[in-house]
Amino acid sequence: MDRVLEYEIPSEYDGANITTVLKRHFKISTNLIKDLKKYKEGIQVNGEHRRVVDFVAKGDILKITIRDTASENIVPTDIPLDIVYEDEDVLVINKPPNMPTHPSMGNYENSLANGVMYYYKSKGEERVFRAVNRLDKDTSGLMAVAKNSYIHARLGEEIQKKELKxxxxxxxxxxxxxxxxxxxxxxxxxxxxxxxxxxxxxxxxxxxxxxxxxxxxxxxxxxxxxxxxxxxxxxxxxxxxxxxxxxxxxxxxxxxxxxxxxxxxCYLCFTHPITGQIMEFKDEMAEDMRAxxxxxx
Structure with missing residues (x-):
């Protein structure tokens, strides 16, 4: 599933090479830049393929295409999901207890990953399952799932910098x-x-x-x-x-x-990597704890 990001070059980056823009504005990792270079649509300026060493000028439209394929070895399973929020880049899910995040021995088809992969498939989307904050099997509550490698890396950086609460x-x-x-x-x-x-x-x-x-x-x-x-x-x-x-x-x-x-x-807060908006989610307590x-x- 492709995620396309566009950016009109401001005067700040007039005459800069594409690598500089990718790292400073988009905060894209070196590994992801390598992935973008693998296919023609990965990096374009004004609709034409460009190399990362090429320069851009003020007013140019830089377009990058982040490409994902479906997670292998995760069986799509029709598991009801409590989706708290969704946009083009992230899912926030209220995970029930007694559900592992990833498939494992004895839990091959009943994990959150299985349910999310079924959800993607039902929408005709090919994606990799990328959990941002992993919860134990018996821990319930709010979890963020990134829809592409770029968002996953950016939110991972927020965790490392202690910005994701x-x-x-x-x-x-x-x-x-x-x-x-x-x-x-x-x-x-x-x-x-x-x-x-x-x-x-x-x-x-x-x-x-x-x-x-x-x-x-x-x-x-x-x-x-x-x-x-x-x-x-x-x-x-x-x-x-x-x-x-x-x-x-x-x-x-x-x-x-x-x-x-x-x-x-019960609480998850992060800065959306694309919009810059503060995303705040609350869910006070699970039913069994309340009981x-x-x-x-």
Missing amino acids: RKYMCIVCGDVEHDGTVDAPIRRADGSVINRIVAPDGQRAVTHYRVIKRYREYTLLEMELETGRTHQIRVHMAYIGHPLVGDWLYGTENHNIAKRQMLHS FIEKLS
Whole structure:
């Protein structure tokens, strides 16, 4: 599926080469520039094919065509999607719990990726599945999916620069006395593919938490990630003695309490790479978490 972007060259770039415009205005990576060079329609000026070393003048129309093909090995599956927002470049989806983001062993056809690929196919679009903020299988809530490699790279840069904001609601065990921050490095546990631990030789991980309400032996928290390590919230809360309710990996194994870890992506905010508009999405709490709290009240 092609995504075409056009730009009228201003006086700022009069006499500049195309590489300069691509990197400074579009903020296109070197790898994507290499992809654009592979086909005739990739880079055009005033309707004619151009090389990246060619120069442009004020008033020229620079057109780039970003080309994607369909993701291989992801089976399109008719799975209902709760689409919160969609435009030509991005999807924002409210992911339910008990749904992995990507296909895996035992979850070959029931992931969010399968559902998104079916959605694309139903619209006659060939695209690659590109998750921006990946959620664990049992974590629910807001997820952004980029529709092409350019948007995926730009939003990835926002994550690296800590410009893409993510907040979560979670229910933890115990009475959390006050707001706080956990700044503790995380790495994969020795001999495990899944399990993560806090360790001095891990990658820096920072989680901010705010107490919303206390329910005797449980506390409802709002979490904000400064970094994005695997299982970060789950590992950090267990580390300070307040594991997430229902977290069989880092907390209690009692599935009678909750059928999954009580964690929901409730807030997502980023700058749209094309329009420059601030995109802000909110979804306070998943139904099963709400039901759990109602039983405590």
